[in-house]
Amino acid sequence: MQLEFHQVDAFATQPFSGNPAMVYRLQHWLDDELMQRIAAEHNLAETAFMVKEGAAWHIRWFTPAAEVPLCGHATLASAYVLFELYAEPGEVIDFTCLSGRLQVARAGNKLVLDFPLRPVQPYDLRAEVEQALGQPVQQVLALHERQGVQELLAILPSEAAVRACTPDLAAVARLPGLGLLISAPGEQHDFVSRYFAPAIGINEDPVTGSTHCMLTPYWAQVLGKQSLSAYQCSARGGELHCELHGERVKIAGQAVLVASGRLHLPA
Known part of the structure; x- marks a missing residue:
């Protein structure tokens, strides 16, 4: 089995800056253990996996050691991949995740994350x-x-x-x-x-x-x-531009594709 992946530098305007994330667009979910092993193999801060569920993309994020409930830069990278490489229609992408509903919208040359406020x-x-x-x-x-x-x-x-x-x-x-x-x-x-x-x-x-x-x-x-x-x-x-909108936070940034390839797994 082969899986297509894309490495994107998020919150960056040129390669080798910002934060790198690996992105997989899947047809169906892999076993949790396998996704964790894939993330450990890439050894980036985050590897994102997405599956279309209804009108939204369900997204999950794995560090080399654990799954996390929320990740901004890998969500930005995932939206970039959907818009730029898979021609996702429209100007807004809806995501669902462990932390609830997320959105990423086009805004000129930037992508804007719409995330839940996390009060301290x-x-x-x-x-x-x-x-x-x-x-x-x-x-x-x-x-x-x-x-x-x-x-x-x-x-x-x-x-x-x-x-x-x-x-x-x-x-x-x-x-x-x-x-x-x-x-x-x-x-x-x-x-x-x-x-x-x-x-x-x-x-x-x-x-x-x-x-x-x-x-x-x-x-x-x-x-x-x-x-x-x-x-x-x-x-x-x-660099990030942040705006507080009630119980939501909007975070704008750019992204750059740096690599694409295929992961080879045993059949």
């Missing part, structure tokens, strides 16, 4: 987070879901502190949740961030769309504005 609350874990980061933090917040803490957010005093951070990844992996997000006011953008998730096989994610569903409402309240410019200052880097 103060969380008493400052000492452990400071030890993992090796520097003081101003505040620690957490995204809580039914399973408990889903993500941690640490607010740092400056963009320089975010860029200079060299966390103890083993200590980060021991913290609750999938990963640790750090953020601060930006020098040329409204805010900057970085994201570390070694517990699920991602030491540092280059550009993370889903975390901006937490960052956008937080910084919208702090800065008193609904439309914000963001930059994830990883080694590859990525």
Whole structure:
């Protein structure tokens, strides 16, 4: 059996920047174990699998180590593949996933993600987070879901502190949740961030769309504005335009195809 795949750099305007994702458009679902093994073989932050179910595309995302409930950059990459390579009709693609309904719409040369807001609350874990980061933090917040803490957010005093951070990844992996997000006011953008998730096989994610569903409402309240410019200052880097719309967050970016091929599986 052969499966067609496409590698796309999301939140990027040129190859080898932004965040790479692998995308599979399937006719039917594969076994969960097989999808996890495929994601581990590609060894990218996320591999996305899509199957058409009714009018929407059901989408699932796997890191090299685990399935995750929400992923922005791989959704952007998947919409790019559907629009540009498979000629998906219309201007909006509907997705369903573990986190509910998602949409991606064309807007000029950008694609706009329409994702659910993910509110954070103060969380008493400052000492452990400071030890993992090796520097003081101003505040620690957490995204809580039914399973408990889903993500941690640490607010740092400056963009320089975010860029200079060299966390103890083993200590980060021991913290609750999938990963640790750090953020601060930006020098040329409204805010900057970085994201570390070694517990699920991602030491540092280059550009993370889903975390901006937490960052956008937080910084919208702090800065008193609904439309914000963001930059994830990883080694590859990525620029995002974020807007708060009630209980939804819209995140705009571009994408670039860098490779296509076929995966060969035993019959």
